[in-house]
Structure formats: structure tokens, C-alpha cells
Amino acid sequence: MTDGSWHVPEMLPVALALNAVTHHSSQRTRQSNPPAWRTGNLDVWADEAGSGRGRTSRRCSISVWSSTVLRGKKAERRSWRGEEVLKMGAFLSSPNSKNQPWEHGEASKPDSSKKLLMSVPLSGYDHPSLIPGLPDEISLQILTRMPRMGYLNAKMVSRSWEAAIIDAELYRVRKELGGKVRIAVAPAPTCDHEPS
């Protein structure tokens, strides 16, 4: 580790976890929060329970969970140990990094015994909007009004479209809209004459 960069302290707890939690906000809070695929954060959690044994056990591990992964795999977990953790620490603190490592996200805490060390926006706040010039809430409504078959082509438009189409939020909104579709029923034709 070089001077000035973030480093794993001597008393580093046994486990560090980089936790990518995608916060699926409820319909009620959706207006005020960014859409789900834009709120992914890399959160570094330290296991406080292990801090007492920090000196005896020098082994570090780091894990990444992601409930929504951009490439479509459902839930993913990766682990690293030792030097890889240190390398990652250096990367996260790199002044060239666009992300703000100390920015706290809205991710929920997975374990009360763990302490949030840092949070890094997964995709960054410079994530391009779905349709330039339109708020993402409206763009999402537009995508929900498309036939599902169109999603295959729409997925290829850009990364943000792909992420939106993979996201479960879209299907939840679709489902809600599904119940509200009104079906027009034409009046039964009247028969003026008796059948012969």
C-alpha cells in the first residue's frame, strides 16, 4: 500500500465485506429515490464481533453480494482474501476514481453486528438516463407499456436500458398496471327480426 491511500488498518476485523445491495424501494418512496438499478452501492462492512481477535487472525476476506447484477445473473457472491483485499482498498481510495467511497447509500444493513465502513455507488451518479431529456420515472412507465417481446431488442439499446429491463421493478410495475387495464365490451348486437 502506498502512503495517502486507504489501507486496511492493523486492527482490521476478521471479515470485511463489500456488499452490493440494490435497494428496491417501495412504490410509495419511488418518487423521491433514484430507480432501483441506479442505487446499487458497494458497501464495506466490518465484522465487529471479530475485532477482538484481529491480531491473532490476520486473515482478511472480502465478499460482494449483489441482488441485481447487471449481466442478469440473479444473486452473486464473490470472495477475496489477503492481498486482493488490500488491492481493492487501494482501488477504492484512488483519487482517479469517479466514485465517492465515503458517500453513504440507502442500502439496508444486512447484519446488525457489522459496521458500515464505506459505501461506493455501483454505477455512479453519472449513469446515463434511460431516455435523455426525460425523467427516469417516466421512461420506466414507457417501458412498462411495451409488449414484452420488444424487450429483447430494447435490451440492446444501451446499458441503462438493459439494466432497467432486467430489473424486477419493471415487472412489478407491469403487474400493478395489468390489473388496471380496462377492457372495452361492445354491446351485444340486437336482433330485429326473428330467425327464419
Add this chain to the structure above:
Amino acid sequence: MAAATDDAGDSNEMIRVVSSDGEHFEMPEAAANLSLVLRHMIEDDCADAAGIPLAVVAAKPLAKIVDYCTKHAAKSSGLTIEEAEELKRFDAEFIEVDTDMLYDLLVAADFMGVEGLSKLAVQRTADLIKGKTPEQNRETFGIVNDFTPEEEEEICKENEWAFQITKPPSRLC
């Protein structure tokens, strides 16, 4: 540019609204009631002679929204089949606009809480997207393709199963 009709609802009171660029419009109260924001303002006695200021809606989309609300308020209840058909035709013609106006209408209708117009504009945009190739959609909406060629290829492969049973897309796969 007042859009008033005598047959618009049971109230003849005219509501004045002011666009973000300072243009004044008038519409019957029944038409204004189609907008959630205007309805709440009217209920709270905020509709005075000076007009209700709409800070984020420019004159051009506001003129269209006033037209839409006036037409729909006039035909709000007891529609015959012919009238419903006519309203449908009006909607179809009304929403035949360019992309810029469509964006303005989407944002303005969302801001003003005009549910019918919101749905109409959203559906129109969804119709513009469907049946187009990714490249056509990027052109229509000014979206930058930020995929690497490898990523694009990978998504193509993921989609292959679907295109085996339907017609193949015109590009890439």
C-alpha cells in the same frame, strides 16, 4: 389563446393559468379539474384573476394541454359510442407530434397530474419504441450506444433462442 366552450361541464367559470414563459390561457373549470394540481389549487381558492402560475410548463405544451382538457371535459359523462369514437380519433390526432413536443407533453402532464394525457403520451412513446431495431431507437431518442462489441454480441447470443422461433431482427443477430 383561450380555449373555451359553452358545453364544457356544468360550471361556466373560467380558470386562468400562466405558462413558465408568461403566456396566459383560459379554460373552463371542468377542464381544469382534469388536472390534479389545478383541481387542488381551485379547491384551495388559489385560482384568481392573475392566473395559476405553472412554473415548469411552457406555452406550447400548455396550449395543447388546455385543448386536451377542454375537449375531454366537454365529453366527460354519458358518452355514446359515436362520441367515444370521436374522442378516440381526437386523441390519435392530438398525439401525432414530434419527439420534442412528446417529451414536453410527458413532463407537463406528469407535473400537472393529467392522468389521461399522461397515459396517452406514455403509450405513444412505447409505440414508437416497439418494433424498432436498437439502432433505430437510439436514433429516435438520442441514446448513445455504450456497449462494447463483445457485450453486444453476448446479448445477441442470449436473445438467439427467441429469434429462432420468430423472424430474425434486421441487424446483428
